[in-house]
Amino acid sequence: MTAFVLVPGMFTGTHVWEETVAHLTAAGAGAYPVPLTGLDGPPGGAAAGTDLETHIADVLAVIDAVGPENGATGDGGQEDGGRIVLVGHDYGIHPALGAAGRRAERIDRIVYLDSAMPRDGVPALAAVPDGALRERLAARAGGGGADPEGELPAPARDEWERWGSTAGLADAALDRLTALAAPQPLGTLLQPLRLTGAVTGMPTTGVLCTGNGASIEMVRMLAGMGDPALRALVDPRVTFFELATGHWPMLSCPDRLADVLLRAAAGEGHRLEPAGPAEPPAHLRPFLLDLPVVTAERTGNVDLYLPDADGPRPAVVFVHGGPVPADARPGPRDWPALTGYAGFAAVNGAVGAVVAHRLHDLADYERAAADVAGAVERIRADPRVDADRVALWFLSGGGLITADWLDAPPPWLRCLAATYPVLAPLPNWGMSGTRFHPVRAVTKAGGLPVVLTRVGLEMPEIAAGVEEFLAAARDCGARVEVVDVPHGHHGFETRDPTDESRDAVRRAMSAVLEHLRP
Incomplete structure (x- = not known):
């Protein structure tokens, strides 16, 4: 059995994972959505000072609660628990990586679900797709003037495309996504992520949503251009999958997403071939x-x-x-x-x-x-x-x-x-x-x-x-x-x-x- 710890993205809570959890548990796996402070429950539920460290603590709490049978919830510590596949969607990859570095002995694999590749010392703000918004929030954070108690309002129904493609989402799913969305605490976007060396060598999988503009071919092309941050993607421990859908596959195709996660946990997926020593990109x-x-x-x-x-x-x-x-x-x-x-x-x-x-x-x-x-x-x-x-x-x-x-x-x-x-x-x-x-x-x-x-x-x-x-x-x-x-x-x-x-x-x-x- 495999235990999946599922970390949601911006504005969203555990509700987005409901159908994916059902498919994973039907396949015999354990599935544990992470309730992130301020993003689950009634609007305005974030306490003053909620930041990235708060959400890392939320992820750690779920990891520590997973029992030794990779699916049974228990009160044992990390030394008693089972092995875990940690899945971060969108912003959720930031607290997922922060937690992974502190529970490295528990993590079998990290899954980047249509997310960026965070870097040490860089806040999640860098991954916000709206460039103008990034600039406004960065200016607000300049000189230590960020308001840790501020919030970024959740999108209205017609604003989700600013945050990712809604391709594949049924009207009812988009309605529910909007109704249950919560404001994002600004501290979660402005606090830099600190990564430990323990994360570097972990097996990883990238799940790329082609409807949102990502693909294996594009990753291959970018990796070949010599960006040091992307060279690690040709490591044989790194695998990739594509899903022909928009940015919220847990809502648009939860069955296919569950299948991909199970295959990722088994070490399957496409691997990038490194260029030969004498072969130019x-x-x-x-x-x-x-x-x-x-x-x-x-x-x-x-x-x-x-x-x-x-x-x-x-x-x-x-x-x-x-x-x-x-x-x-x-x-x-x-x-x-x-x-x-x-x-x-x-x-x-x-x-x-x-x-x-x-x-x-x-x-x-x-x-x-x-x-x-x-x-x-x-x-x-x-x-x-x-x-x-x-x-x-x-x-x-x-x-x-x-x-x-x-x-x-x-x-x-x-x-x-x-x-x-x-x-x-x-x-x-x-x-x-x-x-x-x-x-x-x-x-x-x-x-x-x-x-x-x-x-x-x-x-x-x-x-x-x-x-x-x-x-x-x-x-x-x-x-x-x-x-x-x-x-x-x-x-x-x-x-x-x-x-x-x-x-x-x-x-x-x-x-x-x-x-x-x-």
């Missing part, structure tokens, strides 16, 4: 075209690849994706896809420009967009560039920045290109209310030509945004030319060196350059 493999060497001229955050031609030339400005860790080496401007595209533009008579920007976190889109806008003006001011013939080409997560240029295209912008772009914020990014929403912005693009390279093996959560963008473009009559790569992956220029991929790169470049003709 996918984004650092060679560009798929064999091109003459064009040396970049680097000034600030701009690299210029200049053609062998006289007079001002049109420019194609390439904007990388992200978020990419600030300490990633090499940085995106030196990735083969970017240098390859820029060199290919130069070989074809245009100035290829690569812009480095500071998109290191989802909260960085404002400054990344400002970096790009400033760089574009410096590129246009270069005497070797024809300032009235410029194309902007965005890749991957940089696609959200296209919204600024679609919304009000300047007359010198002859074409906008996007390759496997993110064109709608993913649900768990908390950006749906920001200006970075190309699906909405394309309605104002007017006659601006758009060249969109679409890969057939795209991550579903990104592909959905691309199709939404294309539907909006058709509705408003925007000029969009699609270059399809049916068998291509995200990052196909270095992952899929096939004739189909090479043809797609050539067609996309040809289309962009055609719009730059005098």
